[in-house]
Amino acid sequence: MRRIRSKLLLAFLILVLLGNVAAFFVYWSSSKITLEYSRSFRSFLLLNDISTEAKTMYEKVNAYAIEKDRKFAKEYLTSKQKMKSYDQALRKDAGLHAAIPSIEKYQYMMRTLINESDATMTHVKEGKIEEYAASVKEVRTVSSYIQEQTMTLLDDELSEYQILYQSLQKRHQTYALFTLCLFTLSIGVALWMAYMIAGGISRPIVHLSRSVKEVSEGHFDGTNLHVTSKDEISVLNEAFQRMRQEMKMMIEEIKQKAALDQKIKDMKLKTLQNQMNPHFLFNTLNIVSRMAYLESAEATSRLIQSVSTLMRYSLSALSTSVTLEQEVKVVKEYFHIQETRFADRITCKTSIDESCLSVHIPSLTLQPLVENAFIHGVEPKEEEGLVELSIYEEGGYVMIRIRDNGMGINEQEKRRLLSEKEEEDPNILSKGHSTGIGLRNVMSRLRLFYGVQDALQIDSKPNEGTTIQLAIPMKEGPAC
Structure with a gap:
């Protein structure tokens, strides 16, 4: 147990140490070069931003002076805030432009631009035409000076940057050579350790993988692998051998159980064949x-x-789909049977939109619902029973409504019917009399057929009748 762990821990420790040393050196060298590079490059970005913002300030002031649109005033305020932040950046960065005496003059021009721009905006708001015309001209002049001075400063910075770049390039070459040597050493140590460890670990694993492949192909009678080392491989081998024997026994049990199940099915089939x-x-x-x-x-x-x-x-098979027209035909036949049976006690009505009859629904959907209305709704009534079937189109759906004025059901029974939990209770509307298909069976098939949970809704109160409503997507052809 300790041999493999000790080898792996030692190998990983050395590799991690070498890797960390190499990574730290690369990070340190790159950070140092990047820091020195960024110090110089930051000046280029700042000066370029100042030049761009000076031009933008003049454009916004001039646009506001011409069009007097408040949008340009708001944009000018944003540009002004940026220029102030650039002024502060020039003052805070002590290492930036340290050798350039003209920076103070440059900052003075920036503040002059801000002041002249503010004065121009004030003259425009007060309607002083002559004053703001002169101010706009002054803003343009200062903006041009800033852009010209920026180019001069950039030229001076480039001269200093060239010397810095040569120094950084020499250091980069030194760092690259050292990093290459370090990585070469790490790879050599890793290969040597992998070769030393592989002989003691990989060989038994290869043999064990062959045995696993044989088991995956259904061969459970292969020879056992003998592992002499007392380590994790040996534990794994013993566990695999036990697993192979247990799987072999389980497969035999499954075969016996399958044979028994087949006998039971054959007996059930013979029983069904003996029925009418x-x-x-x-x-x-x-x-x-x-x-x-x-x-x-x-x-x-x-x-x-x-x-x-x-x-x-x-x-017909319950898994098939039929047209709504076929379902309605069966319901009418069922209505005829019940009207003949109950005579004047029960009235059956239909209100059907013929354009809706081409849609498909699961077989034996409407008749069990109508039968449920008769059995549990109007059959207990002594007179004036009513069962009504209505089919109409609404909002892209075919609406099917089955209403009776019978006994109704309470909220507890309604929740129980709409739940997916199967309950063996003779008082629940679970079985139909004529087909053996009840309300719960219909709801289950509707959920599977349309992939929704609320395809069927029940509205009922005790002694006030029951209304069952289905919403079927308005499309022709069998469901996918």
Whole structure:
């Protein structure tokens, strides 16, 4: 355990030390050169800024004198503040322009420019035409003097900078040579230490990686690697061997469990096959309907057709999408069945915008909602029950509203219905009578189909009825 750690710690310590020495020397040398360079270069930038700002001050004063626009007055104040800050910078930097006697004269011209510019602005505001004309001329003259003097000062600075640059270049060459030697030494030490350590570490790791690759390819019966050193590699090898054996046992258990699950599925399938085939029942209903029609029992034939249509539609896959027109057709058949069953106790109404019927929705969406309105809403009422289906377009969405004047539900039950948590409670509206599809199933499929959580909304109060509303995006064709 200690051998690898000691080697690595020593190697890293030496490399870090050499690297830090090299980095510190490079930083120190570059900082020193940069500092000396910046001292000289800062003067160029400051003098150039002063010259530019002097020209800007004259332009703003002249523009204000001509156009009397307050915008130029504000810009002049900004330029004036910059010029004052440059004046302070010239005074604070003791090492800047130390050998140039004309700096004091240069600063005097800067202050004169500020004073003349202020006087011009005052004359313009007071409307003294002759005074501000003379002042503008004076501002232009001082600004020109500053720009000319700036070029003279820059020439003097360049002469001093040339001597400094030659000195810096010699020092830079010395630093570069020393840095190159230091980096060469660091690389040599690193290569030597890597070669010494690699022999004791890399060889068992290579063998171990081959064993890992064999396991990744599904071969769990490979030979064990024997590691003689008592270090981290040996611990890793032992852990890998245990893991390989445990994975082998787990795979065997999974295979046995899969075989058991397949047997259970086969048993369930046989159980389902022993039940009545719903297609056989659907075909039988069609035969009964035709016989009732031939015997002139038209009402009975119509009722059987409605039941047959509902049954055939319920056999479609829930994962498919259908047009709203198909869903409405099934709902109308269901309305016919319930009107026949309850006679005058319940009234069914529809208000449908035909232009909305081409949109797609999940199969068996509306019928379970309408059935829910009958079972839990108006069926307990003894008379004047009402179930209404409305479809209309609003704000780029197809709005589907199913309203009943039945018993209604309280807020607790409504929150429970709209939640995604599955609850096994016979009092919850979870299962439909005709198709076995309840309100919670419809909401789950709507969330998956449209990728939203609030595609279905419920508005209900006890003894005041229930309204279920769906908002479907107004686009034709199957959903992506």
